[in-house]
Every structure is written in C-alpha cells, then in structure tokens.
Amino acid sequence: MKFLSEFRDGRLAKGVVSQIHRRSETPARFMEFCGGHTVTIFRYGIRQILPATIEMLSGPGCPVCVTANADLDKAIALAQTPGVIVTTFGDMLKVPGSDLSLQEVKAEGADVRMVYSTMDAVHIAEENPSKRVVFLGIGFETTAPTVAASILHAEEKHLKNYYVLSVHKLCPPVIKALLDSGEVNLDGLICPGHVSAVIGSRAWDFIARDYAIPCVVSGFEPLDVLQCVDMLVTQVEEGNSKVEIAYRRGVRPEGNPEALRLMDEVFEACPAQWRGMGTIPDSGLKLRSTYQHFDAEYAFDIDPGPTREPQGCICGDILRGVKTPLDCRLFDNGCTPEDPVGPCMVSSEGSCATYYLYGRNSGR
Amino acid sequence: MADRILLAHGSGGKLAHDLVQEMFVDVLGNPILAKLDDAAIFTASGRLAFTTDSYVVTPIFFPGGDIGKLAVCGTVNDLAMSGARPLYLSLSFIIEEGFPQKDLEEIVNSVKEATDEAGAMIVTGDTKVVDQGSADRLYINTAGVGAVAPGLNISGSNAQPGDKVLLSGPIGDHGIAVMSKREGFSFSTKLESDCAPLNDMVADMLAASSNIHCLRDPTRGGLATTLNELAKQSEIKIIIEEEQLPVHDEVLAACEMLGFDPLYVANEGKLVAVVAAPDAERVLNTMRKTRYGKEAVILGEVVEGDSGRVVMKTHLGATRIVDMLVGDLLPRIC
Numbered sequence: 001m002k003f004l005s006e007f008r009d010g011r012l013a014k015g016v017v018s019q020i021h022r023r024s025e026t027p028a029r030f031m032e033f034c035g036g037h038t039v040t041i042f043r044y045g046i047r048q049i050l051p052a053t054i055e056m057l058s059g060p061g062c063p064v065c066v067t068a069n070a071d072l073d074k075a076i077a078l079a080q081t082p083g084v085i086v087t088t089f090g091d092m093l094k095v096p097g098s099d100l101s102l103q104e105v106k107a108e109g110a111d112v113r114m115v116y117s118t119m120d121a122v123h124i125a126e127e128n129p130s131k132r133v134v135f136l137g138i139g140f141e142t143t144a145p146t147v148a149a150s151i152l153h154a155e156e157k158h159l160k161n162y163y164v165l166s167v168h169k170l171c172p173p174v175i176k177a178l179l180d181s182g183e184v185n186l187d188g189l190i191c192p193g194h195v196s197a198v199i200g201s202r203a204w205d206f207i208a209r210d211y212a213i214p215c216v217v218s219g220f221e222p223l224d225v226l227q228c229v230d231m232l233v234t235q236v237e238e239g240n241s242k243v244e245i246a247y248r249r250g251v252r253p254e255g256n257p258e259a260l261r262l263m264d265e266v267f268e269a270c271p272a273q274w275r276g277m278g279t280i281p282d283s284g285l286k287l288r289s290t291y292q293h294f295d296a297e298y299a300f301d302i303d304p305g306p307t308r309e310p311q312g313c314i315c316g317d318i319l320r321g322v323k324t325p326l327d328c329r330l331f332d333n334g335c336t337p338e339d340p341v342g343p344c345m346v347s348s349e350g351s352c353a354t355y356y357l358y359g360r361n362s363g364r
Numbered sequence: 365m366a367d368r369i370l371l372a373h374g375s376g377g378k379l380a381h382d383l384v385q386e387m388f389v390d391v392l393g394n395p396i397l398a399k400l401d402d403a404a405i406f407t408a409s410g411r412l413a414f415t416t417d418s419y420v421v422t423p424i425f426f427p428g429g430d431i432g433k434l435a436v437c438g439t440v441n442d443l444a445m446s447g448a449r450p451l452y453l454s455l456s457f458i459i460e461e462g463f464p465q466k467d468l469e470e471i472v473n474s475v476k477e478a479t480d481e482a483g484a485m486i487v488t489g490d491t492k493v494v495d496q497g498s499a500d501r502l503y504i505n506t507a508g509v510g511a512v513a514p515g516l517n518i519s520g521s522n523a524q525p526g527d528k529v530l531l532s533g534p535i536g537d538h539g540i541a542v543m544s545k546r547e548g549f550s551f552s553t554k555l556e557s558d559c560a561p562l563n564d565m566v567a568d569m570l571a572a573s574s575n576i577h578c579l580r581d582p583t584r585g586g587l588a589t590t591l592n593e594l595a596k597q598s599e600i601k602i603i604i605e606e607e608q609l610p611v612h613d614e615v616l617a618a619c620e621m622l623g624f625d626p627l628y629v630a631n632e633g634k635l636v637a638v639v640a641a642p643d644a645e646r647v648l649n650t651m652r653k654t655r656y657g658k659e660a661v662i663l664g665e666v667v668e669g670d671s672g673r674v675v676m677k678t679h680l681g682a683t684r685i686v687d688m689l690v691g692d693l694l695p696r697i698c
Contacts, residue, residue: 008679009679010607010679010680010681013679013680014680014681017680036623039623042684043625043678043684044678044679044680044682044684045678045680045682045683045684046680046682048682048683049680049681049682116546220620221620222678222679222680226680336690337690338690348623349623356687357685357687357690358684358685358687359684359685
C-alpha cells in the first residue's frame with residue numbers, strides 16, 4: 001500500500017496551500033462535518049497554514065459525541081440487567097451517562113465487552129446461548145450496514161439471543177437541521193468521506209441546491225482536505241454551489257448500492273435524539289417490524305430512570321458549531337481525556353479531545 | 365508429561381518438579397539456575413541496575429515473536445536504557461490451568477534464544493498455576509540485574525538545550541503486528557513485531573560517545589509518550605520533524621484504517637537517544653551499523669523554553685503539539 005505517502009507529500013501540499021492563498025479573496029466559513037476531518041486538520045496544523053480569509057468550523061460528525069444521554073442510559077440499564085452481555089465499540093465505554101459510564105458498571109460486575117466489529121457481537125451471542133447479548137449500535141451510515149448484516153446473519157443462524165439497541169444516526173438530516181436553525185452561517189461544507197462512500201455524493205445535492213452552499217466530499221489525508229478546501233474556495237470565488245468529490249478513490253455519486261440495500265432491508269428512518277440538538281425527524285434508524293425480535297427496545301423493558309446532563313458542559317453547543325472547546329469553562333479545567341465530563345472529550349474524534357491533544361495552548 | 369498444564373504443575377509436588385527440570389532447567393540450563401536452591405547466588409561488583417516488568421500480551425504468539433521473547437527483551441531493554449549491561453534475569457510464570465504444554469515449551473525456547481542473544485542468564489524463576497478463568501492463559505514477570513560502568517550517567521532528566529534526538533528505526537511495528545492478530549481484528553499484514561534486545565546497540569553507542577544524555581525505549585504509549593516523558597523530566601522542549609519520522613507503509617495503512625496515530629503505537633525494539641550535538645552524527649553512524657539500528661535517524665532537537673512540551677513540524681510546514689497518550693488506543697467508529 002504505497003498510496004498513502006503521496007497524500008502526505010509535503011511539496012505537493014505546499015503547492016495546494018499556495019494555490020488556496022492565491023485564489024481566496026472572499027472571507028468564507030467552512031464546516032468540516034466529520035470528526036475524522038477535524039483530527040486531520042489539527043494533526044497536520046492545517047488551520048495555521050490557511051489564509052486569514054478562511055475560517056474553519058468543526059461540526060457534529062462524531063457518533064460517540066452525538067449519542068444522547070438518554071440512549072446511553074438505556075445501554076447502561078441493559079448492562080445492569082442480569083443475564084445480559086452488552087457489546088459496544090471502545091470509545092462508548094468511557095462516555096459518562098447520567099450517573100455512570102459503561103466502564104464503571106463493568107467494574108461493578110456488569111458484563112460489558114468491547115468489540116472491534118459487529119460480527120464479534122454475533123459470535124459472542126453464539127458462544128453464550130444462555131445469555132442475552134445486546135450490541136449497542138451507534139454510528140452513522142458507515143456502521144449501520146454492518147449492523148444490518150449482523151442481524152441478517154443472526155436471522156439466518158436462527159439466533160434467539162442477539163439484540164441491537166439501534167441509536168444509529170443519519171448525516172444529511174442533521175446537516176439540514178443545523179442549517180435550518182440559522183445558528184451557523186456556512187459558505188462551504190466539507191462532506192464526510194466514509195459516510196459518502198456509503199450514501200454517495202448525491203446525498204448532498206439538496207444542500208448545494210436549496211441552501212446554495214458549496215459541498216465537497218473529502219478523504220482523510222492532509223492533501224485530501226487541502227484539495228477539498230481549494231475546491232470550496234474556487235466555488236466561493238466563482239459564485240458556484242455544487243457537489244464535488246475530492247475523494248475519488250473512495251466515493252462515487254451513487255454510493256455503495258449493496259450497503260444501502262442491506263441498510264434498507266433491516267432499518268427504517270425514525271426520529272432520533274441528538275446531543276445538543278434535540279429530536280430531529282427521520283435522522284435515526286430503527287429496526288423494521290420484520291426484524292423486531294432483534295430490537296432491544298422491543299425485547300427488553302428498559303427503564304433507565306431520569307436523564308441528567310453534565311453540569312457546565314457545552315458539548316451540545318460545540319456539536320452545533322456555535323461554540324468551540326476553548327469557549328468551555330471546563331476545558332482542561334476539570335474536563336480532560338483522562339477524566340472527561342462530556343462525550344466530546346472522550347471520543348478520539350471528538351472536538352474537545354482533538355483540541356486538547358493537538359491544539360491546546362496553540363491559540364487557535 | 366500430560367499435554368496440558370494442570371493445577372498440580374504448580375503445587376510443588378512431583379509434577380511441578382518434573383516441569384521445572386524438563387521445561388526450564390534443561391532448556392535454560394546454566395550452573396546458577398541448575399543448583400535449584402531457594403535463591404540464585406552470583407558475584408557482581410560496582411554499580412548495579414535492577415528492574416522488573418510483567419507481560420500480559422494478547423495474543424501470546426504474534427508475528428515476529430511471543431510473550432517469552434517480549435518478557436526477556438523488555439527487561440533487557442530497560443536495563444540497557446540505563447546504560448547497564450544485562451547480567452542476570454528472573455523468570456516467573458502465572459499459567460492458567462489447561463494451557464498447552466507445547467505452547468509453554470515454545471515460549472521457554474524463545475526466552476532461551478532472546479536471553480542468549482542478550483548475553484544474559486535466567487538464574488531464578490517460579491511457576492504458579494491458577495484455576496481456569498483466573499488468568500488469561502499465561503502471564504510472565506521478569507526482573508533483571510545489570511552492570512553500569514563507573515561514572516556513566518544516563519537519565520531521562522539529562523537532556524539539554526542543543527542536544528539532538530535520535531530514533532533507532534521505524535515506529536509502530538509491534539503495536540500493529542500484535543493488533544493484526546487480535547481476535548476480531550485480523551487484517552492481514554506482512555508486518556512483524558520489532559521485539560529485540562537492544563543492549564548490543566547501546567554498548568556500541570556508549571563506546572562511540574561519552575555524551576549520550578538520555579536513552580529510552582518507546583514501548584506502550586509509543587514515541588509520543590516517551591518524548592513527553594523526557595521533555596518533562598529534563599524540563600526542556602523537544603521539536604521533531606515529521607519529514608524525518610520513519611514509519612513503514614504497512615503501519616501507515618493500518619493506522620489510516622483504524623484511525624490511529626503511529627506516534628502512539630507501541631514498539632518493542634526501538635530506542636530514543638538524546639545526544640550532545642557534536643556527537644550526534646557519530647552516534648547515528650554507530651547505530652546504523654548495528655543489527656537493529658539500520659534505519660536510525662536524527663529526528664529532532666532539544667530547545668529551551670516551553671518546558672515539558674513536545675512539538676512536531678508537520679509535512680505541511682505547520683507545527684502541532686505532540687501530547688502523551690491518554691487512555692487506550694481505540695479504533696475509530698466512523
């Protein structure tokens with residue numbers, strides 16, 4: 001795999017950067033939706049080398065961060081149910097719920113297991129027929145197809161002890177909600193790479209068309225992001241708003257039909273609660289009634305009790321792009337990756353963790 | 365012998381005796397160990413270094429090594445990073461009942477091979493067997509004693525402004541090689557762990573220069589964590605150049621896929637040296653002539669101000685903070 005080094009080539013990158021400097025005249029504010037892009041931008045110091053005309057804003061594209069406390073509390077309540085094994089991706093273990101985190105209930109004796117892929121959860125169910133195994137299904141359109149595949153696999157194997165607590169989120173509806181709120185004015189959107197690989201770049205057409213905002217799908221290497229910014233600048237300067245792809249090796253306009261088919265077979269859109277943004281129509285995925293027997297919401301009587309939000313935490317405002325981590329009183333002052341108060345400090349792709357890791361004290 | 369380890373193997377009776385004799389003494393054989401007294405007795409004089417570490421890697425066998433090799437190299441390298449010549453090691457096992465004997469045999473053979481390469485000896489040991497479920501297969505603890513030359517002063521607090529920071533080769537091989545074989549991950553890579561004893565390279569470096577200020581092996585937490593430790597201990601700032609940072613393409617690709625930064629991925633056969641600037645080239649050339657230092661580089665330098673901070677000049681010409689690893693490396697979700 002030689003292709004990576006080319007996307008980190010310093011000389012090429014500097015060429016793109018000077019092109020951006022030459023082209024950019026109009027002040028413009030771009031949002032990178034995806035936490036993965038935020039990491040690239042900070043890891044390579046991209047904000048520092050862009051012209052002063054360009055302001056970069058981090059968006060809500062971190063699946064761990066946007067998971068509402070109410071949903072997390074449900075997973076925790078399930079973990080505390082005797083005979084239940086809760087399986088989840090690693091980052092979720094550390095996110096503080098209303099009272100405890102999954103990591104803490106695990107230390108108290110609950111059976112919570114970190115898995116690297118959805119199929120691991122199915123295997124745990126196969127190996128523990130006397131237990132009920134719940135997979136905490138978080139993530140965007142990138143992970144939802146793999147969860148759908150796990151459910152189809154469980155169906156084929158007639159597994160009676162595998163369940164999914166589906167708190168999946170869909171990206172286009174949340175961007176629409178963000179733009180409709182009028183809280184942030186954007187001149188360009190860096191569209192998520194991996195999500196677009198599944199749903200296709202066409203999924204963003206409505207933003208370019210209805211909101212007149214230039215959209216470019218980006219990959220995750222520094223040169224991808226720089227090329228994307230360059231394309232956005234060009235659209236801004238030329239007065240265009242269209243959807244372009246700066247990640248041709250990963251994304252096609254129509255997306256991945258097989259992944260979309262799997263998702264559609266198992267899931268249907270439903271309203272979903274987002275941290276900091278409330279309930280957004282058609283922005284979540286729930287299991288279709290055909291697969292209801294795998295739905296943890298249906299199979300268990302879950303009562304997590306009242307939900308509490310962490311005091312003083314502004315993760316919600318940060319996710320909406322109206323505040324930055326540096327605006328938070330708790331940032332590096334009671335909230336750190338070792339001892340996080342809010343989810344944006346937990347996830348490796350959360351804005352707060354990224355600022356903390358790469359940008360603390362750097363002034364920007 | 366039965367083909368699995370039984371609780372009785374750790375009970376001190378006949379089975380335990382046979383295990384110690386056949387599995388350990390016969391393989392690791394040396395006169396001090398063979399006496400089988402309660403403690404090893406040896407002669408040493410002058411300044412001694414003493415260290416201990418426990419090993420709990422999953423999986424136990426990984427590309428490029430196993431837990432036995434790791435347990436020896438880890439302790440040998442800790443001694444070497446203090447400038448010590450490794451002499452005597454202890455070797456203790458905690459084994460889960462039912463562990464395959466042939467696996468144990470393979471591990472002990474790796475211990476033997478690594479100890480021989482390091483020129484050290486296993487002089488004492490212990491074996492405990494615990495009930496199934498009470499341990500995850502097998503744990504090893506090793507401790508080691510080494511000799512430190514008179515007047516030698518290698519410490520993490522010795523870095524001075526103007527010093528150069530050297531790295532012995534590409535980072536992240538061990539972490540990615542181990543992860544590639546972990547349950548549920550299994551992506552295929554030709555990558556092997558870099559697990560190796562570094563004491564010969566250190567001996568050559570110390571012979572080449574008397575101005576080596578710090579030595580450290582960047583294991584768990586990766587290079588970033590080690591550089592931060594040095595910057596904090598010495599109360600200085602370290603600047604490294606991304607252009608100089610050696611990383612194998614396989615490691616870059618795996619990190620890209622998993623959302624990791626190679627700076628935080630574990631190594632088991634690399635070292636960082638902080639060397640007075642006038643000697644840096646000479647030490648670098650010495651490293652490059654050794655078996656495990658062929659791809660050594662001068663990675664950066666020590667500067668004054670911003671005490672305890674590590675920064676990196678990126679490929680793009682920007683700079684960013686390189687912080688310590690916080691928590692565990694976890695793969696990205698999205």
